[in-house]
Amino acid sequence: MGKDHFWSKWLGAFVFAVAVITVYKTFDNLTVVFDTVRYFIGLLTPFLIGIPIAFFLYPGCRKLEGKLAFSKYKKVANAKKGLSILIVYAVFLLVLSLGISILMPRISSSITELVKRLPVYMQEINDFLRSQAEPGGLLEMVDVEQIIKTISLENLYGLFFRGDWGQYMEGVKGVTSTLLSWFMGIIISIYTLLERDSLFRMSRKVFGIFMKQETMDKIGFYIHEISSIFYRFFFGKAVDSIIVGIIAIIGFSVLGVPFALLMGICIMLFNMIPYFGPIIGAVPVVIVTLLVNDVYSAIWTALFILILQQVDANILGPKILSNSVGVSPFWVIFAILVFGGLFGMLGMIVGVPAVAAIRLLLLDYLDDGKLNGIKMESTGQKKSVGRKLIRKKAPKNEDGTK
Secondary structure, eight states: OHHHHHHHHHHHHHHHHHHHHHHHHHHHTHHHHHHHHHHHHHHTHHHHHHHHHHHHHHHHHHHHHHHHTTOSSHHHHHTHHHHHHHHHHHHHHHHHHHHHHHHHHHHHHHHHHHHHHHHHHHHHHHHHHHHHTSTTSTTTTSOHHHHHHHTSHHHHHHHHHOSOHHHHHHHHHHHHHHHHHHHHHHHHHHHHHHTHHHHHHHHHHHHHTTSOHHHHHHHHHHHHHHHHHHHHHHHHHHHHHHHHHHHHHHHHHHHTOTTHHHHHHHHHHHTTSTTHHHHHHHHHHHHHHHHHSOHHHHHHHHHHHHHHHHHIIIIIHHHHHSSSSOOOHHHHHHHHHHHHHHHHHHHHHHHHHHHHHHHHHHHHHHHHSSOOOEEEOTTSOEEEOHHHHHHSOSOSSTTSOO
């Protein structure tokens, strides 16, 4: 025993020393570590694209697969998984292709026309600034000429087009690599859905090596609940934004807003961001209307957007989303600011469901100091399902959740 204790003591000291050296060398070579992490993330980019695509298309595949299972044709029922994936992806690609073929030419022509008129708009801005710099104007004490020089077209073009041909070739290479990654991502998403049963089984076996069945059931429960939060938020918000975008395009066309289609799509995209999105999307629309038309048209456009967003916030949004994430406005704003500051535009979009997922785990843990699988309803009621779940046998669902 004494000899075993001696060797275990030295082995522990050796492991501790190796851990200290590893941590020290990691912090001493952070640049190399970050470069290595970026390299591996670059290699995994198709998977980082494909898995989210499979995640969001999975509910449609699962629902269609359930309907095909009751088909009176035996071959259809036996091939339900492959057929459901084929149909869902065919619809997805058809809608995507139609959207691109119908919208892209009009969007491209609008952008081209906007760029063509940009010198005229910039001259109008310069004239307005100079008029306000005259005695008695709002900008009398401001160096307007310096501002005009800063926002000149030469400086704007320099921001986007400076560099040599080598940089342009790198940009072309980057675009090609991105397109290839997206193509591979779609292929990976298809195989992920086709092989999801074997992937789930393998995951359970791997985690079963160092986890109890009880722990895996709890994890499965929380994965199911968090996935539901993301599904409800993104699908609901996407439907809401599409409706808002269509209304905006129609309203802009009636009001004579320039580039109505492009401006409506701008409103639709930014509407995916709660609270701040409508404000961000309204700014370029009002500015373009002010430059192309006049100040009265810009005011009417701003009023229309304000009314539209109030209708969305009080009628459309609650009706479609139905408090899908159960997070108060305070935490919504907190999520947008924090996640937006950390991860940019993507963080502003995913921040709200992420905070809702964290809230689910935190409230469950604070209930009794454990994660027992307590589902927190939006009404504030607690539904205990975890203890019942872990007494049952392995779940029947292929994803290992109830």
